[in-house]
Amino acid sequence: MIETGYVTVERIEHRTSDTAGKLFQMSGNPRENTSSFYFLPAAMRIKKVNVRESLRSSFKDGVFAAFMAGVTDYYATPAALFLGASVQQIGLITALPNLLSSLSQFFSVRVIYWVGGRLKLLVRLVFSQASLILCIALLPLLEISNRVELLLIFLILAAVCGGLAGPAWGSLMSDYVPASKRGRYFGWRNRTVGAVTVSSIVASGLLLNFFQERSYGTGFLIIFSLAAAARYVSAFFISRMDEPPHKKDPAADFTFFMFLRRFKESNFLKFVIFTGCLTFATYLSTPFFAVFMLRDLQLSYLTYMALQVSASLAALIALPLWGRHADLVGNVRVLRLASFFAALIPIFWLFSHNPVYLMLVQIFSGFSWSGVTLSAGNFIYDAVTTQKRVRCIAYFNVINGLALFLGSFLGGYFASRFPPLFGYRLLGLFALSCFCRIFFYLLLSRSFREVRITHEVSIQELFFSVVGIRPLVGSAQD
Numbered sequence: 001m002i003e004t005g006y007v008t009v010e011r012i013e014h015r016t017s018d019t020a021g022k023l024f025q026m027s028g029n030p031r032e033n034t035s036s037f038y039f040l041p042a043a044m045r046i047k048k049v050n051v052r053e054s055l056r057s058s059f060k061d062g063v064f065a066a067f068m069a070g071v072t073d074y075y076a077t078p079a080a081l082f083l084g085a086s087v088q089q090i091g092l093i094t095a096l097p098n099l100l101s102s103l104s105q106f107f108s109v110r111v112i113y114w115v116g117g118r119l120k121l122l123v124r125l126v127f128s129q130a131s132l133i134l135c136i137a138l139l140p141l142l143e144i145s146n147r148v149e150l151l152l153i154f155l156i157l158a159a160v161c162g163g164l165a166g167p168a169w170g171s172l173m174s175d176y177v178p179a180s181k182r183g184r185y186f187g188w189r190n191r192t193v194g195a196v197t198v199s200s201i202v203a204s205g206l207l208l209n210f211f212q213e214r215s216y217g218t219g220f221l222i223i224f225s226l227a228a229a230a231r232y233v234s235a236f237f238i239s240r241m242d243e244p245p246h247k248k249d250p251a252a253d254f255t256f257f258m259f260l261r262r263f264k265e266s267n268f269l270k271f272v273i274f275t276g277c278l279t280f281a282t283y284l285s286t287p288f289f290a291v292f293m294l295r296d297l298q299l300s301y302l303t304y305m306a307l308q309v310s311a312s313l314a315a316l317i318a319l320p321l322w323g324r325h326a327d328l329v330g331n332v333r334v335l336r337l338a339s340f341f342a343a344l345i346p347i348f349w350l351f352s353h354n355p356v357y358l359m360l361v362q363i364f365s366g367f368s369w370s371g372v373t374l375s376a377g378n379f380i381y382d383a384v385t386t387q388k389r390v391r392c393i394a395y396f397n398v399i400n401g402l403a404l405f406l407g408s409f410l411g412g413y414f415a416s417r418f419p420p421l422f423g424y425r426l427l428g429l430f431a432l433s434c435f436c437r438i439f440f441y442l443l444l445s446r447s448f449r450e451v452r453i454t455h456e457v458s459i460q461e462l463f464f465s466v467v468g469i470r471p472l473v474g475s476a477q478d
Contacts, residue, residue, distance in 0.1 A: 050242055051176050051242075053242070054176055054241040055177075057241045058241055059189065059193070061234045061241075065126075067196055067197070067199075067200045068231045069200070070198070070200025070201045070203075070204060071223050071224060072158070072227055074308070075224075076136075076151075076155060079140075079151065079220050080148060080151055082220060083147045083148050084147070085148045093151070094287055094408060095405055095409060097156045097158070097160075098405055098408075099402070099405040100156050102163060102400070102401020103398065103401070104160045104163040105163050105166065105167060105394035105395075108163075108166075108167045108391075109167070109394060111164060112168055118168035118169075118171060118172050118390070119168075119238070119239075119241055122165055122169060123235055123238050123239045129231055130228050130229075130234070130235060131228070132158040132161070133224055133227050133228040133231060135150075136154050136155070136158075137222075137223075137228060139151055140216075140220050163397065163401075166393065167390045167394040170380070170381070171390045171393065174380075174381035175244040181327070184323045185323070186323060186374055188319070188320055190319045191316040191319040191320055194316045194319070197312065198316070201308065201312070204223045267448050267449055267451065268383045268384060268448075270448040271383065271448040272396050272399055272400075273399075273447075275376055275399075275400060276399040276403040277443075277444060278339060278343075278437060278441070279404050279407065280403035280406055280440075281433055281436035281437040281439075282342070282407065283403070283404045283406075283407030284407045284408075284410060284432060284433040285411060285429055286408075286411075288412075288415055288426050288430075289349075291415075292426045293307070293358075297353055299355065307355070310359045310362045311362040311363065311365050311366035314363040314370075315369060316370075318371065319370050322338065322370060322371040322466075323374060325462065325466060329457050330455075331376070331379040331382060332449060332450040334371055334375040335445075336445050336459060337371070337463055338369075338370075338371025339441060339445065340441055340445075341367070341371070342369055342372050342437070343434065343437035344437075344438075345368065346430035346434040346437070347431065347434040348364070349430050350421070350427055350431065383451045411429060411433075418432075
């Protein structure tokens with residue numbers, strides 16, 4: 001997606017590896033590399049947890065999940081248009097799944113204990129999500145008048161499954177991956193699995209382009225069926241993972257309002273407020289970059305796809321760089337630098353609309369947002385104890401999801417009401433988004449602190465290292 005600024009811990013993302021074996025060098029034979037902790041359910045008290053094999057299965061799950069995401073994230077709107085959706089319905093298809101997915105996470109902890117474990121819940125939710133995507137694939141075959149409404153229902157239910165799965169997945173991965181390795185591990189993983197998403201985007205677009213206009217329904221049937229099949233395979237690999245011990249702690253039972261009341265003393269809550277405000281400011285404009293390119297600039301779909309892919313590729317290339325720096329200097333410093341870069345992005349759209357120039361802007365966007373999402377996700381794992389992690393991830397996603405919905409809603413309201421700027425109404429919205437991003441950055445980016453012991457460097461030193469002028473990585477051991 002073009003300039004996506006929604007920081008979420010659903011699958012940050014499924015972007016890690018089989019190099020688990022390389023990044024987590026454990027000596028001795030595989031049996032010596034397993035954990036023998038005990039989990040609360042009696043059935044699991046004699047089961048050892050093989051971290052290495054679980055990470056490998058998680059990586060394979062991530063590959064197939066990434067293929068699905070390349071279809072569902074980028075081709076749900078074109079499918080809706082094919083089915084006859086109006087502009088208002090397109091807005092609902094964008095906003096409602098995100099909103100309800102976020103609200104569903106209020107129940108994530110309760111559902112985990114009701115089902116009997118994080119892994120059991122993940123398998124059931126992913127299988128259900130695959131079945132819902134298969135239902136979407138069949139919609140072009142139906143000759144009924146309410147296909148768009150059915151599409152919206154299926155997308156909402158699929159998003160709710162993803163929302164409930166997010167905290168459980170994030171909690172599991174943080175149990176598997178040591179804090180000192182998370183930046184490098186997730187940086188590598190995100191790049192590797194993200195390449196699958198890019199390939200899925202391109203392959204789906206080429207497949208749709210192959211079909212003539214009368215056969216677009218067949219094209220959508222094929223790509224969404226493949227996405228559903230990939231998600232079923234993803235569920236299989238999740239079922240092969242082991243569940244680390246996760247004892248219920250009474251101190252971890254706190255309501256959302258209890259969570260918010262701790263703003264003055266909670267370092268983590270200050271971080272959540274910062275990311276929520278950044279998400280709100282970002283989504284004032286993010287849903288409308290595609291509208292600006294296709295409707296106002298009238299770029300071809302081929303150029304549009306090239307701009308999307310250029311941002312994704314830039315993110316994949318940049319992730320290991322951000323990850324190495326995060327391990328060395330801490331996630332907070334990386335987040336401050338990357339979010340400052342991200343705050344500047346909309347203003348660049350005012351200067352030129354040449355496709356080559358816009359591609360450079362998109363490359364900068366992918367580079368910036370990859371640092372934001374990686375460091376924000378890893379900071380959650382560092383800042384929250386194991387027992388509280390599921391609930392805190394859920395509340396984090398709730399706040400960011402609400403911010404996304406509110407930003408998109410207000411952006412849509414203002415989009416047609418701003419006076420033209422340089423001939424386009426949407427450019428005024430982009431300028432407002434840039435102003436809000438910078439305002440929230442200056443107001444809140446220093447309100448929270450690093451929780452790990454790391455190398456002390458200034459933001460200027462980090463900047464010079466990231467751009468390669470005076471590298472910090474390499475001068476110290478990771």
